[in-house]
Amino acid sequence: xxxxxxxxxxxxxxxxxxxxxxxxxxxxxxxxxxxxxxxxxxxxxxxxxxxxxxxxxxxxxxxxxxxxxxxxxxxxxxxxxxxxxxxxxxxxxxxxxxxxxxxxxxxxxxxxxxxxxxxxxxxxxxxxxxxxxxxxxxxxxxxxxxxxxxxxxxxxxxxxxxxxxxxxxxxxxxxxxxxxxxxxxxxxxxxxxxxxxxxxxxxxxxxxxxxxxxxxxxxxxxxxxxxxxxxxxxxxxxxxxxxxxxxxxxxxxxxxxxxxxxxxxxx
Amino acid sequence: xxxxxxxxxxxxxxxxxxxxxxxxxxxxxxxxxxxxxxxxxxxxxxxxxxxxxxxxxxxxxxxxxxxxxxxxxxxxxxxxxxxxxxxxxxxxxxxxxxxxxxxxxxxxxxxxxxxxxxxxxxxxxxxxxxxxxxxxxxxxxxxxxx
Ligand code: SF4
Ligand code: SF4
Ligand code: FES
Numbered sequence: 001x002x003x004x005x006x007x008x009x010x011x012x013x014x015x016x017x018x019x020x021x022x023x024x025x026x027x028x029x030x031x032x033x034x035x036x037x038x039x040x041x042x043x044x045x046x047x048x049x050x051x052x053x054x055x056x057x058x059x060x061x062x063x064x065x066x067x068x069x070x071x072x073x074x075x076x077x078x079x080x081x082x083x084x085x086x087x088x089x090x091x092x093x094x095x096x097x098x099x100x101x102x103x104x105x106x107x108x109x110x111x112x113x114x115x116x117x118x119x120x121x122x123x124x125x126x127x128x129x130x131x132x133x134x135x136x137x138x139x140x141x142x143x144x145x146x147x148x149x150x151x152x153x154x155x156x157x158x159x160x161x162x163x164x165x166x167x168x169x170x171x172x173x174x175x176x177x178x179x180x181x182x183x184x185x186x187x188x189x190x191x192x193x194x195x196x197x198x199x200x201x202x203x204x205x206x207x208x209x210x211x212x213x214x215x216x217x218x219x220x221x222x223x224x225x226x227x228x229x230x231x232x233x234x235x236x237x238x239x240x241x242x243x244x245x246x247x248x249x250x251x252x253x254x255x256x257x258x259x260x261x262x263x264x265x266x267x
Numbered sequence: 268x269x270x271x272x273x274x275x276x277x278x279x280x281x282x283x284x285x286x287x288x289x290x291x292x293x294x295x296x297x298x299x300x301x302x303x304x305x306x307x308x309x310x311x312x313x314x315x316x317x318x319x320x321x322x323x324x325x326x327x328x329x330x331x332x333x334x335x336x337x338x339x340x341x342x343x344x345x346x347x348x349x350x351x352x353x354x355x356x357x358x359x360x361x362x363x364x365x366x367x368x369x370x371x372x373x374x375x376x377x378x379x380x381x382x383x384x385x386x387x388x389x390x391x392x393x394x395x396x397x398x399x400x401x402x403x404x405x406x407x408x409x410x411x412x413x
Contacts, residue, residue: 199360257347
């Protein structure tokens, strides 16, 4: 039994956690999220290279949050998701025990949010090379080519909202896309409505996105939709120097300002 | 050849500076392009990015967004917040290939009647050059055709 199973078993046994959110074997060699509530389930938890999903999206789900205190197995994305959720007052200190598995495979048990911050302080987050490559490729295109690229992607979006459901930061109980008075975004999946939906999603995540890529990962029609919030996160890093989900005290870049913020397009 | 295209331009302006400024343009009897339709908002902080998209999807060829100069916002900081939002919004639009040349961002105070006329005129002639926003219209028309 690996360290993660032992720790999960202990936390459940002592009652420190009612559930341990982690990863388990799925079908056909895939990995799925797993929720261990007893010794037997704790034994089935796994952790390996395939465990890339950001599990932070489970902590506020209505089926899970009554089970607080929670424990959660965490990769770097999950850590950042938790810290961001804490910045937005969605998690209180002491609600959650984080079992961070570092590069060396060691499990670091963080009981306080400040301990997560300490783990993150050692990490320089970087976006995936393939994402960087595609963003650079798009940046090098003409606006017309970029438009054609995204419109053809928008045409295939079926508006299933999997991208939203997978995101640790899409926790609003009523999403802008479901508001119908006024109806900002049409219900039906059509190209212009899909474009409006994805612009809205990217804007509502700007300054908040923790660059985990889960939204794109979840898309059933393989739209690289994560590139939109990630592009904005990168731009915000360059312009305002802020990185979401690294420090609890970091506010949302778009809900704050400096009187001398620079821009080069307002006449 | 004479360009007889008359662009539709929607201006989203704040009540306290630019709207008053545009009023001054009128009371000063300065003539300016009639292609603009002004929509008044309490503050630039209230100008949601969705409104700009709705303008385009309803057939606008260009958009103007204008409010009080930095430090002059009636609500102290609405325009500072709006400024960050526009920076991010423009990045996103450009990344998606939406023509950001069709959106003019500017500050026009209640005393700048002449500046308002100039902003509208330059925007109108720029949009005239660019022509109708066919690309956007194509995707919005599709809804009605299907
Ligand atoms: S990459 Fe996607 S899923 Fe992850 S935080 Fe950003 S918007 Fe949400
Ligand atoms: S997951 Fe993909 S298909 Fe579903 S709404 Fe998001 S982008 Fe569209
Ligand atoms: S009142 Fe004019 S920008 Fe806020």
